[in-house]
Amino acid sequence: MKSLMIQGAGSNVGKSLLVAGLCRAALRRGLRVAPFKPQNMSNNAAVTADGGEIGRAQALQALASGREAVTDMNPILLKPESETGSQVIVQGQRLTTVKARAYSSLKPQLLSAVLASFNRLKGDADLVIVEGAGSPAEVNLRRGDIANMGFAQAASVPVVLAGDIERGGVIAQIVGTQAVIDPDDAALISGFVINKFRGDPRLFDDGYRFISERTGWRGFGVLPYFPDARKLPAEDVLDLRESNLGEGLHIAVPILSRIANFDDLDPLAQEPGVRLSMIPAGRPLPGDCALIILPGSKSTSTDLAYLRAQGWDIDLRAHVRRGGAVLGICGGYQMLGRAIHDPDGIEGTPGSVEGLGLLDLETVMFPDKEVSRTQARHAASGTVIDAYEIHMGRTDGPDRKRPFAFVNDRAEGGTSPDGRIVGSYMHGMFVNDDFRRSFLSALGARTASFAYGASVDATLDALAEHMETHLDVDALFALAR
Structure with missing residues (x-):
């Protein structure tokens, strides 16, 4: 060979x-x-x-x-x-x-x-x-x-x-x-x-x-x-620069210091009818966006402190008051809750930090790590999502009674009572064309029949x-x- x-x-x-x-x-x-x-x-x-x-x-x-x-x-x-x-x-x-x-x-x-x-x-x-x-x-x-x-x-x-x-x-x-x-x-x-x-x-x-x-x-x-x-998934954080791509429904994503699995966003960057803004440190989250996505993070507590240091927590609350939607993925999902507890110091110093409080949930860090491929059904639309999970920590609380999706009969993720704040551990959800179109259409986007997987190939x-x-x-x- x-x-x-x-x-x-x-x-x-x-x-x-x-x-x-x-x-x-x-x-x-x-x-x-x-x-x-x-x-x-x-x-x-x-x-x-x-x-x-x-x-x-x-x-x-x-x-x-x-x-x-x-x-x-x-x-x-x-x-x-x-x-x-x-x-x-x-x-x-x-x-x-x-x-x-x-x-x-x-x-x-x-x-x-x-x-x-x-x-x-x-x-x-x-x-x-x-x-x-x-x-x-x-x-x-x-x-x-x-x-x-x-x-x-x-x-x-x-x-x-x-x-x-x-x-x-x-x-x-x-x-x-x-x-x-x-x-x-x-x-x-x-x-x-x-x-x-x-x-x-x-x-x-x-x-x-x-x-x-x-x-x-x-x-x-x-x-x-x-x-x-x-058009291909980027791996290196050096490839993540400030961007403002496309026209249409405006989605903003803060570039966290330990951002992880940011290829979650690639299908959105190429979706006709979507304008994706990657927001670097020192810039406010734009006031005209319909959706803010808090992406994955390799160090949730560290990036939560980073988010606050940029004033993005204030921007996020203003966005919610204006009626905007928020999606947290993995570490971003954990940040949306009321608290993150790390009794064993998995991410550094043992202790607890206050979350953003936009979801009535709390996360506890554990040394065991979830690494799996997942097929789920989106609760709101019924569309199928092929995704994957890579995370440490378990999240629970009242807003889990309104799941983002179902994996077999297991509830996955959580949603606020008004349905505008959602969180999920599933990476890669937007690769699924039917789900992506349904999710974006619910936010008012005019989507097209864009096939992401075929585009990559x-x-x-x-x-x-x-x-x-x-x-x-x-x-x-x-x-x-």
Whole structure:
């Protein structure tokens, strides 16, 4: 079985999209292909067929590969809970929460899990396309590395380095990487790709030639910027910028400091008849919106304090007084209640914090974690919702008597007596076209027959064609060994 690794000359250079496009190109060639990322850091997670968590990008890459997402595709997932600490997910299951310094001591024992997952994937594929994390030029992290060259050396995988020309300095990115990494690591790199070019690519001919001559690496092409990338689920919080997309029903979403699973919003951003505003720190929640969504959070109590520090709690109450609707998803649902109790200090210091009080509910944090795929029936419309849950904590109280949905006979979520404030633990609800149209129509939106899943699949095909046009994909696949 063969494999190839795409590493980046920096963070957010487009590795995830490159791997997704290559996976779809391989699938179109009739190959059994699988994506793999040894270590990922993201609070945007997906629930797999085998009941665990992986990064959202690997779930998209699995879709591009025409196969179900499984935990082996991303054996180590780090979910930041603070500036210095992360929850550690190993092969889909929560292992522990550690500070950054302590994680270094964990990495040697995690390499065996990484290699075990990689070898299982290789046994079920003709080709495994691997995505690195960050950059191999971060030589201060090379000791014990399992994400980039440490993995490539251990698994003997050839590497192609991707540089992002959009942010400038791409020549220094790639030439500088060769200059600082160990010669044995540099020997694993077979070539480079220039990503996100805008304008006439011939203007970069001299720069492209310089990189090749200085490094001795082969160039596999200059890939123009792919504007339809916005139609695909984003994983990196760096991709979450202030936006004000579309026209029609206005929906506002505050960008929380530990926002999680924000791909919940992607179908709304593309829905005709909807204007979605992502609100950054320092900006008020707009007064003309019909709906405010409080999104998921990796640290609910921390983000509740952050929300108050921005004055968004005041904006939210004014919105409700004006007759506006509110939807809380997962951590946002917990914030809407009267209180959040954390007796064991799951999210930090043990104790309780006052919630927003817009739902008559309280949440208690527990160490056990709910990770599951869910099919529910929306209580108000009767439409079916295929979704997933990833959360710690249990929520109960009088407003649970008016559920948001039913999972079999179990009530899920809660609703205020007037029906304008709702909360749910279900992520991914807006992917469901019938539910999304029904939910938005009830708020007065003029929806169209937009099929989100079909749009994502068509965009993956377009991405593969874009890469085939501008890169030497055959030569890239020929590198795999």
